[in-house]
Amino acid sequence: MAAASGLLLGTLRAGDHLVLSDVCYAGMAELGRDTIPGFGIEVTTADFSNLDAVQSAVRPNTRLLWAESPCNPILRLTDIAAVAQIARRAGAALVVDSTLATPVVTRPLALGADWVVHSLTKYLNGHGDALGGVVIGERAGLAKLRQHALIHFGGALSPFNAWLIRRGIHTLSFRMRAHAEGAMAVAAHLESHQRVHRVIYPGLPSHPQYELARRQMTSFSGMLTFQVKGDGAEVARQFACRARVFTCAVSLGKQRSLVFYLPTEDLLRSSFTLSGPALESCRSFAGDGIFRVSVGLEDPYDLCRDLDRILDA
Template identity: 40%
Template sequence: MNGINSVNGNADNDGYLPLPQGFATAAIHAAHEPEKWEHMSVVPPIVMSTTFKQHSPAVPKIYEYGRSGNPSRNTLEECLAAVEGAKYAMCFASGLGATSTLFGLFNSGDHIICGDDLYGGISRLFRIVGKPLGLEITFVNATNLEEVEKDVKPNTKMIWIETPTNPTLKVIDIAAVSKIAKKHKILLAVDNTFLTPYFQRPLELGADLSVYSLTKYMNGHSDIVMGAIVVNDEALHNKIRFLQNAMGIIPSPFDCAQVNRSLKTLALRMQQHSKNAIAVAKFLEGHPNVIKVLHPGLPSHPQHKLAKKQTAGHSGMISIYIKGGLEESRKFLSSLQVFTLAESLGGYESLAELPSIMTHASVPEEQRNELGISDNLIRLSVGIEDVEDLIQDLKQALETIK
């Protein structure tokens, strides 16, 4: 567990699981021993070299070539593993890059089960890129465990889920899906981008892979694009590490140093995102121009009890259905002054977007309709500004659609 005790955390966490004890300490100190560097710097240096001098042919001191390994990237990977309470972490050029790398684990004809409510880019990757590679993809409502198991075939190699899902914030029972995966000896990958290991530990719940777009909360400053895969199994780690090098989907040392910096404040940021989001959600739930609020921390959420059971809290993600259609959504989003109309999420600033024509526009219309990704569904990424200003901004924007 690398010094993190996820059981004996805070005793009172509003009914959620205890917060991970020692998380902030691990984020600040893991893989950051000044003794690692001759100059004893407290902040790890950024090593930009693409190649490294060797003692003799094929006998490097540690590193040989930047794609195969780099001190800045390795430091970040060690720290990521520590905050997850895991053994191994590997970084990639983006979250989609991390997911694309997993395709290298499979052969033509292999079958993958995917949750039906996914980030649009991931859905596009599985549907459009996976098909010519010969991968068979089945999308299922992963909240329905019977449906998940029913779709397992002899050639099924992996189950891929997001929880909470994007953008309708459904919560999927990781432990229950893990039992299905283990029963059939297939991998379970969980996209944990929305919650980070501060609020949810997929590997501890039985997943084989915990996958991230580090671009979002883990970096949290809207200035880096990167992804990661975290695992405990050594053989699986070795396969993905080989693919990381062979496929070359790696991040730059500078970007790794930036994410490494950001992890130091992850605990503080997630606490504030969580506090702001629940306050905003409660306000929105009482507004006459809001039809429905989706936030796992609200008792009105269909999987509220499950969220309390498997997570230690929720991030800044909220989705809402407002009165009206596309015209009203455009008016509402254009009227926001503190929230910024933009794609992405998880930064310190608050963002708002319209999934149907932005982040999820690539999802087939029929599937969007089935999932409820309508033109009046707004996705909010609540930042860490003063919550009173956020609520006032939403209030004045909602008043424009009367």
């Protein structure tokens, strides 16, 4: 978040306008809703899976468009090349938070984005033991940002965290292959389970944007969500009591599989202010509540047996 806020406050001035994805990492959504407007920067949220909605949100003073693909937590995708064109026509820059995809899976700069942001805390480090963030972009712009983000705002990475993250990055491509294989196996298993209402995984043909996923992602990463039939809170309790391989926890992208339950009403109360078609679009991915799963590096067989133990209880 230090990288993200350094980029926002390093590139925007009072009087500028930001178009922010209406569903994104909660910390980012809340920063855009509660903090950024206090600096005199106007913020409009838009459904970045809907190109007309993004186009309509753009104004003459729009300087930045902020997409997240896949977006946390509902795994809706943004057509990065198409949104980059909207940004270019508006004379604005496009930022893509590609944390959930990683550079192994999606290359936003090659698709026309101006800036890419990653939480290094997640897949790039890969072991859940260090915090960090990165902004990627052209050299001159980065030099300016470095001064704001590092010196003025103090968002400096500790040397030990930098060392851990650098060590993690060496195995990124191998880990991403295993995360994607595991996620595909778990997604297919869940999709065939009688207790499961719906699975959202970009690698499944049932994902509403499967064609875009195939075009834009070289594999499908390790994040999936699922909805259960009946009481999600009760299934969440079963996870807490019975899981042996999964850990019930937030965060994502580490070697261990993580799961947690997010009731949609809670999300709408705490982080996302949505109405009309934007609310319908969010609900079409999230239903009444999702289990967000970060598939780790365990044997998919063990993960599926763990899920059966919980869902069949």
